[in-house]
Amino acid sequence: MIGISCVAVVTSSAMLRAASSTVARRAVLNSTRGAPQYVVPRAMAFHASPMREEEAKAPVPASKGGLFGTGLSEWFALPIGITAAIPIIKFDWYVINEETQLAAVFIAFCVALYSQAGDAIYKSLDATAQTILKEHNEAEDKVIAALEQKLEFLKTNKGMVEDFEYINKLREEAYTNLNAAGAVKPQHDFKAQVERMLNMIAQEEASITEKTKVSLMEEATANVTEKFVNSKELKKAALNSAIEVIKGGAGGGSDPVKDAFVQFFKDKAAAEAKSKDDSEEKVQRAALIAKMNAVAKSEGFYFEFDDSGKPTMKV
Numbered sequence: 001m002i003g004i005s006c007v008a009v010v011t012s013s014a015m016l017r018a019a020s021s022t023v024a025r026r027a028v029l030n031s032t033r034g035a036p037q038y039v040v041p042r043a044m045a046f047h048a049s050p051m052r053e054e055e056a057k058a059p060v061p062a063s064k065g066g067l068f069g070t071g072l073s074e075w076f077a078l079p080i081g082i083t084a085a086i087p088i089i090k091f092d093w094y095v096i097n098e099e100t101q102l103a104a105v106f107i108a109f110c111v112a113l114y115s116q117a118g119d120a121i122y123k124s125l126d127a128t129a130q131t132i133l134k135e136h137n138e139a140e141d142k143v144i145a146a147l148e149q150k151l152e153f154l155k156t157n158k159g160m161v162e163d164f165e166y167i168n169k170l171r172e173e174a175y176t177n178l179n180a181a182g183a184v185k186p187q188h189d190f191k192a193q194v195e196r197m198l199n200m201i202a203q204e205e206a207s208i209t210e211k212t213k214v215s216l217m218e219e220a221t222a223n224v225t226e227k228f229v230n231s232k233e234l235k236k237a238a239l240n241s242a243i244e245v246i247k248g249g250a251g252g253g254s255d256p257v258k259d260a261f262v263q264f265f266k267d268k269a270a271a272e273a274k275s276k277d278d279s280e281e282k283v284q285r286a287a288l289i290a291k292m293n294a295v296a297k298s299e300g301f302y303f304e305f306d307d308s309g310k311p312t313m314k315v
Contacts, residue, residue, distance in 0.1 A: 186302070193301045197292055204288050216268065224260040234260070285309060 066072045088094045228234045237256040289305045296304050303311045 190302055200292060208284060220261055220264045223264050227260055
């Protein structure tokens, strides 16, 4: 009885191990067969580089299935396990203890977890993978868009050499035109400076002439007034002439006031013609020359005037 009990225990233990091995093997095979085909190469989808041709075309050996891929029924594992368990347990190559029970319980837990919650775990992991894949694709799209934009920029700047050559050509033409203009520019500047001096001389002459007129009129008025104040005959003649004009007479007689002014200017002209004193003219010329030299120096003219009024070039 003891021997039969031992054989029964050994047989049951071997059968338990064989059954556990069979269940675990089937679970692994089922998990491989039942899982979607895109689950296995999921990790490759996250690579930015394309899949190589040799990897895509690598032949997958077909499995015969069955016991250890031999094509035999998996039930042959039971007698084989019983036959192999007897010497293993007999010679204490494998000791049945609490570790065996723990292993059996763990295997049963794994099988139950796979069969009951495997689909939920797969969906959770697949959702995470899809989210990561989406983020990765978005990042790749941004990189691709940036590269395309850079490519467009490079295509646009492809003719940059020709553009710079054209710019250099325009610059050379501009420098040539500037040099040509620079050759005649001093002449235009000299002309403008001469015109400026001529206008200044004309203005000074007009100013001096006007001042001379005013001075002569003041001197003439004072002289004629003094004559009429001191001469009764002139007063009487001026009064009679005025009365004749008021009465509307023919006015054939001479106007003593007018004659006095005319006589004064004749005497003044004769005196100036006889006089050799040109000090006033020299003073006026010196003042004008000083004023023109000041303008020429301040504005950087090409010439200036000496004491005699003759222009001399500075450049």
